[in-house]
Amino acid sequence: MSLLPVDEALERVLEGLRPLPAEDVPLEEAVGRSLTGSLRALRTQPPFDASAMDGYAVRSDDVREVPAELTVIGVSAAGQRFTGTVGPGEAVRIFTGAPVPEGADAILLQENAEPVADRRIRALEPVAPGRHIRRAGLDFREGDVVLEDRRILDPAAISLAAAAGHPRLTVARRPLVAVIATGDELVPPGTLPGPDQIVASNSFGIAALARQDGADVLDLGIAPDRKEAIAETLRKALLASADLIVTLGGASVGEHDLVRAALAEAGAQLSFWKIAMRPGKPLMFARLGKARVLGLPGNPVSSLVCAHLFLRPMIARLSGRIYAPDLRPAVLARPMKANDGRRDYVRATVASGPGGLIATPFERQDSSMLTTLAAANALIVREPHAPAAEAGARCQVLVLR
Template structure:
């Protein structure tokens, strides 16, 4: 089977992928969720003409002169109302957020008022008619479109929805990712290792990548290299309602690489397998009805790179999110050799000098070396058959730090 070009593989992976169905959630749970339905105002805000300051409410004509005194005929605070009407020569003590009494249209702030006697005030300076008042509907009115479908809900949008009297919102369902690690050699972190065993690390990086784009994660643990064991976890993922099943390891061509065989038996139709990229050549993708199946390589760095390149865009689209790789232009800080037929993603240390990004590839790029992956700020992208490059040459850099 010929190697699939990286861009072709990504295009096929995302083909016909759209947001999942919507679900209604309490407003408090809508943070970092994508709206499946636009938010329309259920009320007017403010619902009445309200004072924007602590001061005195009066008729505009009285606010524009400092001649004479005004009689204070009452008081109104936020949450209450003044039952009477204010005539010329009168005013009402008012506090921020309180509704303006009938007959008033202006608030003079308390700092601009003297109180020569009880129940009487005198203005220190004129105030323009209509000042310090928030008119009814200043923010929005009933029926206004406030936040459009597809918006990612952050703090301000949540507050707006609450102000518009929404107790619940319809949001795109979070994709559920079931993660299955495979391999007789794998043990959980904290284990005492036996001969030939290693710690299973891939699931943690895969889960982090999934959560970074808003997905929920179901870690089903480690399946030994037995078809029945892998099959049992695949069935568990299906029963849990997983939208994506991600396997780690077992997708290559070795005698113990059983994932493809098991997934096919469970109903998966293979779309592609083996990508013209480094690291990550043995990546596999298929469909099991509405479930996407992504078989990631077992080498830790390859698993992380493929999660960045394939898993994140897939989950973002299922969750209704916009996702773009952060690709920048940088300058090489070390030479790199000519490339072969595969697209390379080269781990590099990143620094900034005089406003220019410098990407210095690590000398050893073995896909088992997590230490250099953790130290990388980005991956230098080397196109197929790209010629050798020297220090100072421009390069394309995918930021991952």
């Protein structure tokens, strides 16, 4: 059986995935979510002509020639406007954000005025009509589209939605990712492993990545190496209406690799179970009812690398976002051997150099070594059958952080 190229595998994984149905949430729960439908302003901002500075609301004609003395007839503060009208030779003390009173058409800065008597000031600088005034609707007007459909709601967008009068927003639902670790050899962190056991780590990294990308996570624990136990855990994921089911380990061809068999008995449609990449060759993808199943390798590095390449785009597609991997050109700090028929993702560090990024691959690339993945901030991407490369040769890196 020939190995499926990575790009074709990704196409199959994303095929038919659509943003999840919309839901209405409070503003504070909308950050990072994808807006469903364009958002129109429910109000005008500013709702009135407002002062942009502290000073005096004046008639520009009265201060065309300076110095000019004016009578202060009142105060306009934010939240408490002056209700009268500014007439010839008059001014109103005004503060930033306060409504500009009728009759005034400019703001004289407070540093350009000096008191001469009780309720009398002298203007020292002329001001042009409209100076230091924020006109009503400067930012937006009622009915304006302030946020486009599918806008990712970052802090600025959340603030804009609030200013436009929206206490709640309609956004794409967060995907629910069910995570299932498999293997008799696994015990949870904090448990003393038996002589033939290890501490489970994959599920925590995968769950963290999924949450970081905006998914909700259902951790279904560790399923032992029994087909019935794995099948029961899959049923729990389906009963919870998981959108994505991520299995960890058990997807290869050994006698104890039972995930494929359990999925087949559950009626899953298997798309592929081996791909041409390193690390991560035993990657599996299937459809089970309405859920997608991504079977990640058991080795922790393979699992996380595959999650970056496949799980993150799936979560983004369901969330109404576009996932764009951070691929950049770099030069090698060390020589690299010729590659075989698989696309290689080599753990490395990248740093800025005189001509751009410099990528330094780790000498040891064993797929069980989490220390190198934690130390790496990038993966050097080497295409199948890439020839040997000398130090200084150009390469492509996938930046992780």
